[in-house]
Amino acid sequence: MAEEKTRVLENKPGWIASINPWVLRIVNNPERVAFVLHRVTGILMALIIMAHIYVTGTPAHTGWEAWVEEISKAQGFSLVTLYFFFFAGIAWFHGLNGIRLLLVEFFGVCIGKPEKPKPPYLAPSLKACQRKLLYLVFLLWPILWALTGYIVFFK
Amino acid sequence: MTFDAQAATRTPPKKVIFRIRRYNPEKDKTWWEEYEVETYRGMTILDALLKIKEEIDHTIVMRYSCRMGVCGSCGMVVNGMPRLACQTQISEVASEAKPVIELEPLKNHPVIKDLLTDFTKFFNKHRSVKPYLIRKNKEEVEKGDAEFIMTPEEHKELYEYTLCIACGLCYSACPVAASDDRFLGPQALTYVWRYVSDPRDEAWKERLEAVDVEEGPWSCHYAASCSAVCPKMVDPGAAIQRLRSALIKYKLGLFKKKTAKKAEIPKEQIKPKKPLPPESKLVEGVDIEAMDKAPVEIPIEELIS
Numbered sequence A: 001m002a003e004e005k006t007r008v009l010e011n012k013p014g015w016i017a018s019i020n021p022w023v024l025r026i027v028n029n030p031e032r033v034a035f036v037l038h039r040v041t042g043i044l045m046a047l048i049i050m051a052h053i054y055v056t057g058t059p060a061h062t063g064w065e066a067w068v069e070e071i072s073k074a075q076g077f078s079l080v081t082l083y084f085f086f087f088a089g090i091a092w093f094h095g096l097n098g099i100r101l102l103l104v105e106f107f108g109v110c111i112g113k114p115e116k117p118k119p120p121y122l123a124p125s126l127k128a129c130q131r132k133l134l135y136l137v138f139l140l141w142p143i144l145w146a147l148t149g150y151i152v153f154f155k
Numbered sequence B: 001m002t003f004d005a006q007a008a009t010r011t012p013p014k015k016v017i018f019r020i021r022r023y024n025p026e027k028d029k030t031w032w033e034e035y036e037v038e039t040y041r042g043m044t045i046l047d048a049l050l051k052i053k054e055e056i057d058h059t060i061v062m063r064y065s066c067r068m069g070v071c072g073s074c075g076m077v078v079n080g081m082p083r084l085a086c087q088t089q090i091s092e093v094a095s096e097a098k099p100v101i102e103l104e105p106l107k108n109h110p111v112i113k114d115l116l117t118d119f120t121k122f123f124n125k126h127r128s129v130k131p132y133l134i135r136k137n138k139e140e141v142e143k144g145d146a147e148f149i150m151t152p153e154e155h156k157e158l159y160e161y162t163l164c165i166a167c168g169l170c171y172s173a174c175p176v177a178a179s180d181d182r183f184l185g186p187q188a189l190t191y192v193w194r195y196v197s198d199p200r201d202e203a204w205k206e207r208l209e210a211v212d213v214e215e216g217p218w219s220c221h222y223a224a225s226c227s228a229v230c231p232k233m234v235d236p237g238a239a240i241q242r243l244r245s246a247l248i249k250y251k252l253g254l255f256k257k258k259t260a261k262k263a264e265i266p267k268e269q270i271k272p273k274k275p276l277p278p279e280s281k282l283v284e285g286v287d288i289e290a291m292d293k294a295p296v297e298i299p300i301e302e303l304i305s
């Protein structure tokens, strides 16, 4: 008999699960949306900072003071102010959600207390203060972003 | 997983289309196949699958055993969410507006055929964390002449975690396990915390040190999908955070382990007490003695009409 290799299907979504919160459509799981946004904003910030250091270091700008002078002149809708606005949106989310994640992941707080299961069987950490903080992040993020936009474009 | 009693007791749509993702290992081929099933109130996804297997297509493969959410065999992705097929009512996932249910094998577990996944790796991870009580003095356990006292509060701290049925839904939902095969996963890490926090366990130091690796709790990013899909309300997401902060405390020399006191089992047997009748009336306004004397009357006519 010819040797038969048993095949299996790997069935792993891979890295796409890190950028698409809806690889699975899990009910009542906004933490997963936050996880994806946090990862995407973190990576974008790291890329932007590298590009930023490169650009501000080129002869056209030579150093911090020249850069500050340039941005203090920037007004209205220009490439520099748009970049600022874009960066502010990324940083506000990452910073706000970062505080929540520090509480949860490093201090182990805001995740509720173990319970005896009773209907409707909702896991304690999904109704603990981390969830309220998450809603607060989703509320404050657009407000602070809009405020920053106001300052960047109109002040 | 939140249980919606109202949705679960509703009458499902009369006919439901099941779209099943199938896999043939011999041809290494995957495809979607559709089956129409006539439903009834109280029908679960597993009931429907068995009906399909019996009446429409015998070649379809899935795994199940207990049919009542106890054995953890029947996990599958139902309309995009990992669920137990036997614990999910059709009425919870299909509506009159969209009488379609999509079934896929659990993600992050290799597929053997159709909806049947291979749990070897998953169980090996479970085994690797030594999911049992470890005492330094083995005799204590073997002789069985001592009892380790745990307060009800201490018990409550870990009772939730002991409910895990190793169904693998959490592992299937995890975005870290989706890209990293080495990650121990929510289930195994929950077991680590369950024993580290158990006052009767004496191997907590070894457990903490063994789990202080990349594939341990450090890889978790708290997407909390594990807690959102767990059918037993185990809350693995929270267990991992507790384990991680315990590990940080341990490394800073701040972790305090609760230890259980040992109680000797009394040599003389305690005489069983005769139960006494209740002293006061159990239910306000009900005379139990009078009820005892009166003959039981069942209003059959009323019940039938």
Ligand code: HEM
Binding pocket: A038, A039, A041, A042, A043, A045, A046, A049, A094, A095, A096, A098, A099, A101, A102, A105, B220, B221, B222
């Ligand atoms: C207010 C300041 C910041 C706070 C509070 C913060 C907080 C955090 C936390 C708690 C994590 C871990 C998240 C997790 O476990 O999933 C994280 C991840 C990360 N952060 Fe930040 N961060 C801050 C600023 C920055 C900056 C300025 C950068 C870019 C240079 C950055 C880039 C990243 C990246 C790339 C990750 C990894 C994301 C991932 O693996 O999912 N962060 N941050």
Ligand code: SF4
Binding pocket: B163, B164, B165, B166, B167, B168, B169, B170, B171, B186, B187, B190, B226, B229, B230, B231, B232, B233, B234, B235, B236
């Ligand atoms: S923690 Fe919950 S979802 Fe994970 S294996 Fe145990 S019972 Fe299943």
Ligand code: FES
Binding pocket: B063, B064, B065, B066, B067, B068, B069, B070, B071, B072, B073, B074, B075, B084, B085, B086, B087
């Ligand atoms: S068949 Fe046992 S849990 Fe579903």
